[in-house]
Amino acid sequence: RQQLKTHFLGQKMQVFPTIPSTNVFAKEEAQQKPENGKVYLAEEQTLGRGRLGRVWSSPKGKTIALSMVLTPEIPPMEASKLTQIVAAAFVEATKNIADVQIKWPNDIVINGKKLCGILTEISAELTQIHYVVIGIGINTNLSFEEMPPDIQEKATSLLQVLGKEIDPNHLIASFLTTFEKYYAAFIATGNYQPTLQICRQHSAVIGKEIYVIQQDSKRLAKAVDIDEKGQLLVQFENEKKTTPIFAGEVSIRGT
Numbered sequence: 001r002q003q004l005k006t007h008f009l010g011q012k013m014q015v016f017p018t019i020p021s022t023n024v025f026a027k028e029e030a031q032q033k034p035e036n037g038k039v040y041l042a043e044e045q046t047l048g049r050g051r052l053g054r055v056w057s058s059p060k061g062k063t064i065a066l067s068m069v070l071t072p073e074i075p076p077m078e079a080s081k082l083t084q085i086v087a088a089a090f091v092e093a094t095k096n097i098a099d100v101q102i103k104w105p106n107d108i109v110i111n112g113k114k115l116c117g118i119l120t121e122i123s124a125e126l127t128q129i130h131y132v133v134i135g136i137g138i139n140t141n142l143s144f145e146e147m148p149p150d151i152q153e154k155a156t157s158l159l160q161v162l163g164k165e166i167d168p169n170h171l172i173a174s175f176l177t178t179f180e181k182y183y184a185a186f187i188a189t190g191n192y193q194p195t196l197q198i199c200r201q202h203s204a205v206i207g208k209e210i211y212v213i214q215q216d217s218k219r220l221a222k223a224v225d226i227d228e229k230g231q232l233l234v235q236f237e238n239e240k241k242t243t244p245i246f247a248g249e250v251s252i253r254g255t
């Protein structure tokens, strides 16, 4: 906490030795009274949640499980940009320790293996956001053996990549400081360019063949670029035109 150089983000922070899920807890509190910038941290989650109803494993002291509550005055349609800002801030915060890439829209990977997942949950009406809870799970000091067997081949950790343990507090502080900087600039001026640049430069999907999974269909496509709205531009098989894909609607799988 002393390392935190933010203006508002994480100035209110609640730390749990163990909790079912920081996102669920943050949403319950925000439902009563959303506190912009409040951060929830857990040393362990017993019912960590991933996207699409999946489980997220956060064994004690081995991962970072963090949720932030934000009350941005932006159209609900733009909320997916916040996820991109988180991803960009993570890349920036880790640039001196590892070469990470963004698997649009929600995952951070190293050599194709998942290091960090982002779960953005929004409470909104048609034109107004009540609050956003953004959950971030980072595999910090998790060894190969400590990972659930079914994800061992798909996931990695900073410990596995660097061969040594990292100080989670240092990473949390540097992530929150960086995120606040991009977030505040985006909210004040709508400036999304720094994020977009990082997302393009560190993309794990641009230029690659991917599967776009939308409702019932699964189509092969080539990822071409990320546009000004944060949408992924893809070229479906046998098509010349590019199609923008909105983050909320798809999940991208490796080929």
Ligand code: BTN
Pocket: 020, 021, 022, 023, 024, 045, 047, 048, 049, 050, 051, 052, 054, 056, 058, 064, 065, 066, 067, 106, 107, 116, 117, 118, 119, 135, 136, 137, 138
């Ligand atoms: C995903 O990749 O599916 C998203 C994973 C998000 C995990 C984090 S850990 C902190 C927060 N609390 C949760 O229950 N989930 C998110």
